[in-house]
Amino acid sequence: MINTKTNTNLKALFLTVIIICFYSCQKSESLDFYKRTIVIDDYFDCQNSDCAITEIFLLESINENEIARKINSQIEKAACTSLNIEDDTKINNIEKALKSFNTSYQEIKKEFPEEIIPYEASINCDISYRNASILSVVIDSYIFTGGAHGSGNTNYLNINPNTGSIIDHKKLLENLTDFSKYAEKIFRENHAIPENQSINSTGFFFENNMFNLSENIGFTDTHVILFYNQYEISSYAEGPIQLKFKKEEVADYFSINIL
Numbered sequence: 001m002i003n004t005k006t007n008t009n010l011k012a013l014f015l016t017v018i019i020i021c022f023y024s025c026q027k028s029e030s031l032d033f034y035k036r037t038i039v040i041d042d043y044f045d046c047q048n049s050d051c052a053i054t055e056i057f058l059l060e061s062i063n064e065n066e067i068a069r070k071i072n073s074q075i076e077k078a079a080c081t082s083l084n085i086e087d088d089t090k091i092n093n094i095e096k097a098l099k100s101f102n103t104s105y106q107e108i109k110k111e112f113p114e115e116i117i118p119y120e121a122s123i124n125c126d127i128s129y130r131n132a133s134i135l136s137v138v139i140d141s142y143i144f145t146g147g148a149h150g151s152g153n154t155n156y157l158n159i160n161p162n163t164g165s166i167i168d169h170k171k172l173l174e175n176l177t178d179f180s181k182y183a184e185k186i187f188r189e190n191h192a193i194p195e196n197q198s199i200n201s202t203g204f205f206f207e208n209n210m211f212n213l214s215e216n217i218g219f220t221d222t223h224v225i226l227f228y229n230q231y232e233i234s235s236y237a238e239g240p241i242q243l244k245f246k247k248e249e250v251a252d253y254f255s256i257n258i259l
Contacts, residue, residue: 031061031068031135031161033127043099052105054118056093059125061138075137078157079123080169082141105145120144128156129219133256134167135159138221153229154240156211156218169215172254179253183226184211185244204233214243219258224250 038056040046059075061068073233078096084090084098085104091097101161105119119142128138138159144150158167162207173179190194193202199211214232218225226243251259 010064030070032065033059033061035125036060038094038098040102043095048111049199050106050118052101052102052121054098054121056094056098056121056126058123059222067162067164067248071135071159071161073126073157074166075139075157078137078139078155079125079141081155082123082139082143082153083121084214085145086144087152105117117144117146118178119146120150128163129221129256131257131259132161134219135161135259138218142143149236151230152240154216154227154243156225156227158217158219169213169217172256173215174253174255179250180211182245182250182253183245185215186245189209203235203238206233219247223247224258 004101007096023219030084033163034061034248035057038053038054038058040054044051049207056079058079060072073092077092080092080094080097083094083101084180091100101119101121105116109116123139125137125139127135129136137159139157140153141157142150142152158169158172159165170176184199187193188199191202191204192198199206199208200209212233214228216227216229218227224245224247226245228234228241230238230240230241232241234241247258251257
């Protein structure tokens with residue numbers, strides 16, 4: 001008599017091994033990236049009509065698996081944020097966001113043909129650091145939609161390369177409170193703010209007169225960066241504020257390997 005129960009168990013075991021192997025291969029597969037150039041002329045006849053001035057370089061993984069697709073989606077969504085200039089606009093596709101940005105410019109240009117300076121959009125994505133635990137992507141952007149000056153921003157996107165999910169800044173840290181205290185100490189030293197005076201005593205404008213840890217945390221091969229964009233804690237004229245730490249000096253504050 002054939003033991004069908006044993007055969008069934010073997011089949012189930014074999015299937016489980018295949019699934020585990022497939023998942024493990026997908027997780028361990030090295031991610032390769034390239035920059036895709038998004039050209040506005042591909043969507044509008046800019047030879048015969050006014051178009052916004054754009055320069056967009058989107059970082060994308062060339063790997064064909066679910067994790068790579070999720071990472072690409074996260075980066076594209078973050079890049080689109082800069083182009084979503086309308087209050088009620090939330091577009092997560094870069095081509096659609098670019099079309100919306102240019103259409104907004106063309107509509108206002110028709111209404112005020114002699115007054116409007118061309119809109120500008122510059123977006124560039126790069127890998128600032130990567131290891132087996134983290135993929136840190138930096139997105140530099142500059143958007144001009146009229147007024148005295150445009151808006152430049154630098155944002156870091158920290159992604160788990162094994163899942164494709166965003167790593168929230170709070171989950172990056174083993175002890176948020178301790179790191180915040182250490183960061184404030186270094187910030188005060190760098191900007192000559194005495195311990196017994198308000199963090200805003202030299203001209204910064206932290207909310208509620210209390211040091212706030214930037215949610216914009218980035219990584220390079222050598223440093224951890226807290227990045228405050230213009231207007232976050234200082235005036236436009238002051239420009240962005242960076243607080244840098246040597247990685248080996250702060251590695252113990254983090255819940256993942258950053259070295």
